[in-house]
Amino acid sequence: MTNENGEYKHSENDKGRFVAGELTLGKLLFFLVLTLAFSGFGPLSLFAPVPMAFAYILYGALKTSVVxxxxxxALMALATFFPAAAFLGSQAGVFFVAMVFGFFASHVIAKGQRPVQGLLRSGFIILSAVLLLVGGVAMVSEVPVTEQLNSVVTKTFETALESENVKSMLAAGGPExxxxxxxxxNPADAVKLILDWSFTAVFVGIFFTLWLTLFLVFRNTFIWxxxxxxxxxxxxxxxxxxxDYLIYPLLAGMGLILGTEYIGPWAEVVGYNVIYSLGVFYFFQGFGCYLAFLDFLSIKGFLRTFLTMFTIFMGFKVVALTGVLDLFFDFKNKLKKKSRNEGDII
Structure with a gap:
């Protein structure tokens, strides 16, 4: 719940103290510095919304947003006035995106929403905002979005070809x-690839990032x-x-891919976009089956954490396929029944 100042109402324990001590400004800055650190390390930026979500949950929307x-x-100012710190501009962008995802993840907790319902509602809100933003830019811009994208990609590739690192890599030769x-x-090929996969990248990126953030928030409830x-x-x-009805558009997407030769190249693009977009939801379902399997094997502690994170990033396709098959075989209930039966025998 939120009060009139936009801050979340906290339900404190008898002592009214946080498990790690009082909620000081220093600890809020620690969460933000942690977010900033993740924002600057490529793939690790996927975890940037997590400490931001904790900050929103503990300190409220108003205070966290202002800081x-x-x-x-500050990052944008440094990037503008100091050429050597130009990289901070992109880091500021990632930090802002982390703020958005952190806020929506914390909103699920603050409003007492059901976790799955909150995930879907927040995900579609963010997706709608992105689509409206892109659509608005396309409507007011005098230059088509495709031409703008082509110009940016071409310029970026030309700059890369002039850099010393790329020149040394090309001079070394080899297949790579x-x-x-x-x-x-061939920037035109890259532009086509971006346009073909942009919707799927945005759709899957939004829901997966929000899911991962909420997953880690729920894994660390002792904090809040x-x-x-x-x-x-x-x-x-x-x-x-x-x-269950989502299986029909999934099958339709597969049909488009198989019929590409007869329908046209666009069918393959649309088919794969449908499969990967729906696949993220089947991944969520399959992951529940995977955790049930770990419970069945009584795997806990560090090994469970390692297997969980490894599977999220390395076995996501198998997990998504498990989610599809779970519609027909109901793996979780079967594992529970087998576990109970074995317990009776023992």
Whole structure:
């Protein structure tokens, strides 16, 4: 719940203290610095919304947003006035995106929403905002979006070809160097690839990032549970069930891919976009089955954490396929029944 100042109402324990001590400005800055650190390390930026979500949950929307905007402004100022710090501009962008995802993840907790319902609602709100933003820019811009994208990609590739690192890589030769050179000298192919996969990248990126953020928030409830009377747990979040009717558009997407030769090249693009977009939901369902399997094997502690994170990033296709098959075989219930039966025998 929120009060009139936009801050979340906290349900404190008897002592009214946070498990790690009082909520000081220094700890808020620690969460933001942690977000900033993740924002600057490529793939690790996927975890940037997590500490930001904790900040929003503990300190409220108003205070966290104000301090976060100050950080973004400071980064943009440094990037503008100091050429050597130009990279901070992109880092500020990632930091702002982390603020958005952190806010929506914390909103699920603050409003007491059901975890799955909150995930879907927040995900579609963010997706709608992105589509409206892109559509608005396309409507007011005198230059078509495709031409703008082509100009940006071409300029970026030309700059890359002039950099010393790329020149040294190309001079070294080898298959990777030839692929890199071919890619940089054909920006039109890159533009087509971006346009073909932009919707799927945005759709999957939004829902997966929000899901991962919420997953880690629920995995670490000890950080905030004394401050919020939130009735749901991690098991409620991973108990994701994809509606049965989504199997029909999934099959339609597969049909488009198989019929590309007869329908046209566009069918393959649309088919794969449909499959990957729906696949993220089947991944959520399959991951619940995977955790049930780990429970069945009684795997806990560090090994469970390692297997969980490894599977998220390396076995996502198998997990998504498991989610599809779960519609027909109901793996979780079968594992529970088998576990109970074995317990009776023992």
């Amino acid at each position: 976060g905007i100050v950080v973004v402004g 160097a030839r692929v890199l050179e071919m890619t940089l000298k 549970k004394d401050r919020h009377n939130y009735p749901y747990k991690l098991k409620d979040f991973v108990n994701f069930r994809t509606p």
